[in-house]
Amino acid sequence: MKVVEVMNKSVVTCHPMEKLGVIVNKLDLFHISGMPVVEKGMLVGVISRTDILKGFESGTLRDLMVQDVMTKEVVCVASADLAVNVARIMSEKGINRVPVVDNDKLVGIVTRGDIIKAAAACE
DSSP: OBHHHHOBSSOOOBOTTSBHHHHHHHHHHHTOSEEEEEETTEEEEEEEHHHHHHHHHHSOGGGOBHHHHSBOSOOOBOTTSBHHHHHHHHHHHTOSEEEEEETTEEEEEEEHHHHHHHHHHHO
């Protein structure tokens, strides 16, 4: 099974200059725990609830922006990659979501939940 078969193509994203308070609201609104950070169509990072909690440690959310706490070294996959390889990457790196990038453009995202649903459907 390929990534394109399990990925979510409707990706909620944010901009590096957005305030963390706005991001908290976005995460709650869409019932997600993280999202890719995109600037000028390019993936520049990923932000998660864990990153935001780290922001609490360094100060007030009012003054912090996504770029202050986001993960900048992002593990990405291509839509043609095998889903089993994405599951392995998630397990080895302890990450919950992997952006899908084709031709330098964000085309989707794969979460642990997507992998679990795909595995359950195979049985």
